[in-house]
Amino acid sequence: MTSLNEELLPATRRALLHRVAVAQVEGRTPSLVAGVVRDGRLVWTGGQGRGEAAEGIEAQYRIGSITKTFTAVLVMRLRNEGLLDLSDPLEKHLPGTGVGEATIAQLLAHTAGLGAETPSPWWERTPGTLRPELADVLGPQPLKHPVGRRHHYSNPGYTLLGSLVEAVRGASWEEALNREILEPLGMTRTTVQPQAPHAEGWAVHPWADALLPEPSEDLGLMAPAGQLWSTVADLCRFAAFLADGDERVLSAASMCEMRTPAAPCEPGGWDSGYGLGMQLLRMDGRTLVGHGGSLPGFVAGLWLSVEDGVGAAVLANATSGPLPGMVAGDLIRTVAEAEPRIPQPWMPLHNVEQELLDLTGTWYWGTYAYALRLAADRGVELEPLAGRGRGSRFHAQPDGTWIGLDGYFAGETLRTVQRTDGSVSHLDLGSFVFTREPYEPHAAVPGGVHKDGWRGRDL
Structure with a gap:
């Protein structure tokens, strides 16, 4: 019988803390916090920097586009309930957008041809009240590419998916999110608006160690694309869900479907792709799934190696500098290589027919x-x-x-x-x-088998 201490070894913990500390210094961010989940259990947290880091797993940071994965889960739940099909055109459930020929699957995978951003002014630094209607989000020419022809990351596309959830569910995106995902998974510190303790968002001067406060806007209709605040503890819970599913929210089979590539990388991109609301990449020979995120004052990364059973969340409060996705990948590699997963014991089948x-x-x-x-x-x-x-x-x-x-x-x-x-x-x-033999003479081999059979050199 195999027995394991679920805690990480001291050397592994120190290596994780060292990576986080280096990232905070080299990224010149006021604070950076991280957590590691292994086989569904939070096994390490650490951080460095200002007071937010001292709050550890309880401090909220804005997670930006990681929000998109939550929105995608809500859409997949509607599919599993038979309320829509991923091949349905948007027009079937949300008429009048002007881009209704795009399918739900194409919106999830960023292949609907929509623009990357809304019309001016920049939606991340201005209040959502400036865009009260979907027409204000999409603009007069919402399509930048033919529908379904290429991957082009689109924030407005996830606004449409959030509105789709509201139209089909008959409840607001926030209500559906809380009831269908956050409450069942126990993610009590993931919210639409910040709740103390939370980090403040900062811009760091590129040529001086000086800080400038960044605005924190309510994104309105754009909320399903990037509104959420969360903690490393909550995101590690979410990572465990992305790996194994949870029948109260979404099955393991549906999670596997979301992790399956549904779109190629953008032209000139590296070894990456996109599933249904999840980013995919190859790093250090591993396939990682998850999502990155950023909003003014914050950057975030949530990545998971399903094969290793290890995931990591990294959060920082600077507009630029730290690379949380790369740090998360390094944390995963550190744990997976220092403490490789112990295989499940071989067992005979229960019965053999x-x-x-x-x-x-x-x-x-x-x-x-x-x-x-x-x-x-x-x-x-x-x-x-x-x-x-x-x-x-x-x-x-x-x-x-x-x-x-x-x-x-x-x-x-x-x-x-x-x-x-x-x-x-x-x-x-x-x-x-x-057949049991190569080109078995009496089997139903298409095209038949030559009557003379196999021959040697002398034909």
Whole structure:
């Protein structure tokens, strides 16, 4: 039996504190705080700087565009309740916007072609009362690109999604957020307006160690794109939810869907992408999911490595300087490499059906060799024996078939084809025929098998 101390080792804790301290100094930010969550549990917090850092996990900072992920969760809940479909055009549920041909999925993934910002004045530093209507947010020419053709990050797009939530739910975005996400997850220190103790937002002079207060505006209709205030403790709770889901809010399967790339990176971008309300990037060989955020006076980063079971939240109160996303990635790497995840113990299947056991072993698609293995709950895994190729996991269906979960065959149906005597002739996978021998003579190989069979050098 494996027993682990859930606390981090002293050397790991010191390495985390050192990274945060360096970030605060090099980023020239009045304060910087961070937290690390491992396997759903907050295991470390630290900070450096002014009084806000002394408040630690209880100090609120503005989290900017991390708010978008909360809005996306609300939209996914509506989808799961059958109140909308992600392929629905916006016009179906929120008519009269002028951009109603864009689908809900395209808005979530920033592929709707909308502009990045609202018309002047800059919405982040001016009150939301200047934009009382959606037309004021979108402007006279809201589309900058053809709908669905490219990824172009859009803050107005998430205003539309917030308004969509209100129209379909029949409640304000803030009410839905509190009732459907924050209360179930116990995120009591995540709010639309700041609550003490909270950090003040500052601009730091680029050539002098001098501070200038930044305004803190109520964003009005733009709130679903960047309004929220939160703490490292609450964001670590949210990171745990993004990893495993919570049936009170959104299932693990839906969270996996949100983490799946739905849009490519922007032209010239690096190894990154976007899911449904979540940013995706490769860092230090790891796939990280989460979101960054900024508003005048604040920068924030929330990132998670699902494979390592480690997430990190980093918050600072300076308009520019610190790079919270990079710091969060470094915190994740530090924990994952210093204290790698202990694998779950191998356990035999609860029961094995002989009919399924008979399907295991080697199968051939033409001359490509594959291995079929049993998995839990009557699932199967098909993997190329050469180590490269079209492998997938499959989930069992009530009718005796399997549906692909990932890889090339995601969504495709795997079924057995039987002979007249009831024995299995071959496997059919999306029209691909898998046989026990390469080009088995009597199997239903498309195009048939040459009557002369295999030949040597002398043809």
